Amino acid sequence: MNVARSEGQLLTLARALVDGTHPTVVAPLIGDSQPLNRHVGPTAMGILETTLAKGAVMTLVQQGGWRVEKRPGPDGQLRTGRLWERHPTPALHFSKWSFKVLRMLLKEPLVTSAKCPTAPDAPGEGDRILALLVARALVTLNLTHGFGAVQHEPLVQLAFPWWVEATPVDWPAFLKGREWMIEGLHDLLADAWVEAQRDMIDTRSPARVIAGSERQRAVLTGFLDAIEAMGRRDLADFLLAAGERLVPDPALPPAFGPRELDTTATLRDRTAAVRGSTALLEALARVQQFNAADRTVRFFDDEYEATQQRLARWERYSDARAGVVRRAIEQLHA
Amino acid sequence: MSRCYRISVSESLRRHIDVDDGIETHLELLDILPPEQMQELVSDQLAGLGYTSEDDKTWTKKLDNGIEITVDLEDGSVHIGLSAEEDLSIELKRTTTTAEETRQTTENRLRQQTRADLEREADAATEALRVEVTRRLEESLETIRKELDGAVNRATGEALKIKAGQLGEVQEISEDPETGAVTIRVKV
Numbered sequence: 001m002n003v004a005r006s007e008g009q010l011l012t013l014a015r016a017l018v019d020g021t022h023p024t025v026v027a028p029l030i031g032d033s034q035p036l037n038r039h040v041g042p043t044a045m046g047i048l049e050t051t052l053a054k055g056a057v058m059t060l061v062q063q064g065g066w067r068v069e070k071r072p073g074p075d076g077q078l079r080t081g082r083l084w085e086r087h088p089t090p091a092l093h094f095s096k097w098s099f100k101v102l103r104m105l106l107k108e109p110l111v112t113s114a115k116c117p118t119a120p121d122a123p124g125e126g127d128r129i130l131a132l133l134v135a136r137a138l139v140t141l142n143l144t145h146g147f148g149a150v151q152h153e154p155l156v157q158l159a160f161p162w163w164v165e166a167t168p169v170d171w172p173a174f175l176k177g178r179e180w181m182i183e184g185l186h187d188l189l190a191d192a193w194v195e196a197q198r199d200m201i202d203t204r205s206p207a208r209v210i211a212g213s214e215r216q217r218a219v220l221t222g223f224l225d226a227i228e229a230m231g232r233r234d235l236a237d238f239l240l241a242a243g244e245r246l247v248p249d250p251a252l253p254p255a256f257g258p259r260e261l262d263t264t265a266t267l268r269d270r271t272a273a274v275r276g277s278t279a280l281l282e283a284l285a286r287v288q289q290f291n292a293a294d295r296t297v298r299f300f301d302d303e304y305e306a307t308q309q310r311l312a313r314w315e316r317y318s319d320a321r322a323g324v325v326r327r328a329i330e331q332l333h334a
Numbered sequence: 335m336s337r338c339y340r341i342s343v344s345e346s347l348r349r350h351i352d353v354d355d356g357i358e359t360h361l362e363l364l365d366i367l368p369p370e371q372m373q374e375l376v377s378d379q380l381a382g383l384g385y386t387s388e389d390d391k392t393w394t395k396k397l398d399n400g401i402e403i404t405v406d407l408e409d410g411s412v413h414i415g416l417s418a419e420e421d422l423s424i425e426l427k428r429t430t431t432t433a434e435e436t437r438q439t440t441e442n443r444l445r446q447q448t449r450a451d452l453e454r455e456a457d458a459a460t461e462a463l464r465v466e467v468t469r470r471l472e473e474s475l476e477t478i479r480k481e482l483d484g485a486v487n488r489a490t491g492e493a494l495k496i497k498a499g500q501l502g503e504v505q506e507i508s509e510d511p512e513t514g515a516v517t518i519r520v521k522v
Contacts, residue, residue: 266355267468267475334359 006036006106007044014048014102017130018055020062023137031110031143036103048102049094056092056129064186064238070309071183071234078305087180093124101134101149110138114145119152125181128155132185136192139163155181158223159189161215162196169219171226175235182235190241197246197280201255204262206273216279224286231303233290234310236283240317243284243325250320256281256328274332281329288322336434343445346425347452353464355471356415359479361486363410366493373407375492379485380405401474405482414478416471420463424455491516 003011009029016026023030040048065083073079079086100117108114120127131153138146139160150156151164154174175182182189196216203209220239227235247253257277261270291314297307363372377390385393385405393405404413428448432440491509494516498504502522509516 264465264468266464267357267471268355271357 001043001047003041003044003047004037007040009106010036010040010102011044011047011051013105014051015055017102017133017137018052018059020059023140026137027141030105030137030141031108031114031146033107033109036107040099048099052094052098052126052130053092056126059129059133059188060181060184063184063188065184067186069183072179072232072306074177074179076231078309083180083184086183090125090180092126092129094126094130095120095122095124097123098127098130101130104146104149105134105137108146110143110146112145114143114148116146116149123153125178128153128181129185131156132159132188135160135164136188139192139195155185157219158182159185159192160196161219162199162212164215166215166218169222171222172229175223175226175230175232179230179232179235182238186238186241189238190245193239193242193280194245197242197256200277201257201259203258204260206258206261206265206269209258209261209273210269210276213273213276213279217276217282220279220283220286224283228290231306233287233294234306234313236287236290237313239280239283239287240313242280243321244317246280247321247324250318250324253324253328257332278329278332281325281332284322284325285329288325291322338431339434339437340429340431341437341441341444342427342429343441343448344425344427345445345448345452347422347456349422349456350419351422351456351460351463352417352419353460353467354415354417355464355468356413357471357475359412359414361405361407361410361412361482363486364490364493366490366497371496372489372493375489376407376485378492379489383481383485397474397478399470399474401471401478403478403482412482414471414475416467418463418467420459422456422459424452424459426452426455494518 013026013029015021016023060083068080068082069086070078070080071086073086074088097117097120104114104117108116123131131150132155135147135150135153135156136159138144138150144163147164152167154169154171156164157167157169196212200209200212203212224236227233246256257274261273291311294307294310294314297304301307361376363369363376366372367375373391377387377393380387380393380395383395385395385403387393391406391408393407395403397403399416400418401414401416404415406412426448428444428451430440430444495504495507495518498507498518498520502520504518505521506519507516
């Protein structure tokens, strides 16, 4: 099949975003003001649609959907299997927005500025997944001017609040019926929180630590409140996965707070930054409270089986790690 | 041929600047005795360290370097702060040459630039003073923390002795001055 050069670049970019290619591989294409034809031919458009559709499915499979797990299905009953065995096949619709955001990545300079497409009125589930993948690429390549295109998306708020400006999210409304998304994107979400923590530790600006941590705190509070109310505390598993990676050995606890804040900043700001930097740790402490509540569920209670799954998950995270997190919070808040 | 003019402007700035920095922290008081009694014990320790109070609840001390420490025993909060002030007096002279036709415009622009430079110098002086305040505060922080921790530990030791006396007959008290550990033997 023949496509125009610019169409080929568009397809290469789309493919790289959805198949997990490290963004640095396609960095020469992104933010480099590529000349683009006004229109895309039917051949290229057909390939793009297929790439996005199959790629979104592969993302859900690779980022957590492949695991055989026992989790509540849409009817609340526990089901064992991979993601597609536990949930009905969702419709992954891509709107014009997806096309516009790909064009933005190619056309706009991004390093200095970007004209971002407006948020879609009714994003399809495919748009949402693409927004998350685009955000991941922008974060990796530090192309902050592109965030305006994706920060409207709740998945982007959930994964990257350290980097993107806050937009209000109605978490209960968003999560209802989209539990499969959180389950399928488990690994990507865990990766994002690990990267955010590492970036925060190396950040020198107290103002950046304070602002980023506040956004993280707001997102995690809203998300955890929503999943607790929904009875889906297992959706916080990606936070436990992040915690396991940040504390590989509880016997050798790492440092959690900012390593070296700008010493010319006021002591007031530096202290506020250190104390405020514990958003992820506080969320892990809250998941520990979920665990404490789970331990009181009796074998004849309705949610006993679901609780047992969560307790088994907790075992992998372990009380030892929870202790490390608790002590870190005390130390940083002192 | 238009004539060339030399333009000189002089601008000055006089300003009073105030800067401050500080941190809030917390005393951790164990509930060995009722709060009022614990506060009294800590008050005694603070008084011994040179803190003063008008109501036995809020204690303050000012160090030789100007740092002020305020301890509120009701909520256990501690504020450690330092402020400084300075009267700035800056004068800048700028000179340039211009053609006759643009004399007025050039003078206006030169004056604007000079005022902007004055503001930048004033900001730099303010920031320098603030950095100095932060440096002095940071230097003293460890010493202040140790002093307050010592006061709380001694008050806790006293509280333990009182509590032990309430439980039974105190037979032996030993204290390790290095670690601050207190061992009390009580016959119940």
